[in-house]
Amino acid sequence: MKSLQKKTILSLLVLSLSVLLCACGVVSSGSYSSVGSVDNMSDRKINHVYSSFNGDRTYTADIKAGSTLKMEITTKSGSLAVTVTQDSGELFRTEEAGSFSVPIEKDGKVSIALKAVSHEGSYLFTW
Numbered sequence: 001m002k003s004l005q006k007k008t009i010l011s012l013l014v015l016s017l018s019v020l021l022c023a024c025g026v027v028s029s030g031s032y033s034s035v036g037s038v039d040n041m042s043d044r045k046i047n048h049v050y051s052s053f054n055g056d057r058t059y060t061a062d063i064k065a066g067s068t069l070k071m072e073i074t075t076k077s078g079s080l081a082v083t084v085t086q087d088s089g090e091l092f093r094t095e096e097a098g099s100f101s102v103p104i105e106k107d108g109k110v111s112i113a114l115k116a117v118s119h120e121g122s123y124l125f126t127w
Contacts, residue, residue, distance in 0.1 A: 030057035046112070049122040053080070059112045059125070059127040067127045069110065074082065078119035085111045097121070 005125040016099045025043040032055030039116040046059055063069065073080060083093040084102055086109070104110060104127070112125060 025063045026058060028059050028060055030114075032054050032057045032114075044127055046125040047084070047122070051120055052093040053078075053119045053121075055116060057114045057116075059114075060109050061112070061127070062108070063104045063110045063127050065105055065107045069104055069106045069112075069125060069127045071102070072122075072124040073097045074121040074123070075118040078121075079113040079117045080121065080123070082117045082123070083113045083115075085113070103124040 001078060012014065027039045030040070032053065034048070034050045034053045034105060036051035037053070038047075038049045041059075046061075069084060069092075073082065073094070073096070080097075081095045082093070083090060086104070086106070088106070091104075091110075093098065094100060114123070
């Protein structure tokens with residue numbers, strides 16, 4: 001009986017966490033690894049700080065027309081490529097560190113694709 005209660009509680013916790021993560025309006029997917037990382041997402045922000053990030057990660061967010069996607073990319077070592085797309089195609093691409101702004105001209109899903117190779121640093125996206 002206790003085993004069933006533990007499974008039920010664990011299932012409810014996983015379901016609750018899934019609902020909370022989906023409720024923020026940002027979805028993350030990909031095949032990547034990160035070490036020494038702190039990840040923070042909300043409905044208007046994506047922030048990831050790490051000592052090592054490798055692989056491909058894509059965020060999808062609902063962003064309203066008239067918003068500006070602001071990016072802060074920091075590189076201590078390695079490389080990080082960032083590509084921003086929407087239904088209409090590519091909006092922005094860089095492999096450089098720095099501050100960037102991309103105007104969002106129509107409502108809808110915006111994809112932020114990252115490709116990291118032994119990257120140490122951070123990224124922050126806000127809108």
